[in-house]
């Protein structure tokens with residue numbers, strides 16, 4: 001612990017040198033020059049503002065590589081694409097908030113308030129695609145939602161699909177909570193002619209009020225189900241993900257059963273669910289949320305998640321059995337293994 005009152009300027013400056021003057025420097029030392037930012041933090045600081053509404057600010061981010069390599073050990077996919085940095089949906093459990101920390105944006109709320117749209121150039125993206133070998137899978141939306149509100153305006157995900165529609169032998173997965181994905185059925189159908197495509201739509205609950213609390217600016221569950229139907233009617237395979245399952249919030253058999261039943265009724269060909277994991281950056285948002293809306297659960301969540309971000313032991317096993325039982329009630333066209341990497345999502349540190 002540093003004693004701020006008595007510390008010398010030389011002691012403190014290394015601590016602040018990678019942060020913007022607005023965040024720290026001007027408070028500590030009025031005369032200091034703006035500290036030098038490096039890499040993605042520098043690019044983020046230089047990003048021109050595209051638009052600002054309510055508390056959300058949209059910025060444009062220069063990007064050297066659009067396609068990143070997934071670095072976890074148990075990744076189902078090899079490559080990742082995230083057209084935006086940050087996500088306006090603002091899910092209270094979001095695991096991806098850490099991604100803004102790479103840009104020296106330490107306040108976890110900034111993840112949903114400062115949205116960076118990556119500058120897209122079709123020719124560079126096409127060149128990048130050459131690094132993907134036949135059969136290697138590519139996943140869009142591992143650290144942001146590619147169909148969040150910014151997509152209506154900037155259409156970067158659509159531009160990506162336009163390029164992918166000219167490719168072959170790719171395995172493409174898209175994860176979203178937005179019905180906007182159905183806008184791109186034309187392109188997804190074209191891609192599906194020469195590649196494998198699957199859209200994964202997250203629905204954690206059918207209870208609209210609970211969904212609004214948990215995922216404040218994401219489309220309502222019925223809109224997401226409608227997208228499942230439109231996509232599957234068009235022949236695009238869809239999985240419904242009930243991730244994350246939060247103990248005593250959306251984990252009852254009745255709640256999960258409702259989601260699975262609705263997924264099957266709307267044509268989904270897979271359903272999966274995995275327990276919530278909470279890294280420290282997510283805890284900083286989730287625990288105050290619990291305190292406000294589920295105060296009776298705070299102690300139990302803290303006891304479990306402060307020790308370990310992942311639930312171990314009985315609970316994951318119980319949930320696995322519950323999901324298997326529910327899935328058996330609603331046979332889907334194909335019952336594949338879950339495709340989302342349940343244990344290792346946070347190893348996606350090589351975010352592009």
Ligand code: SF4
Nearest residue numbers: 087090091094144145
């Ligand atoms: S949609 Fe995904 S990336 Fe966006 S806030 Fe929710 S969990 Fe995070």
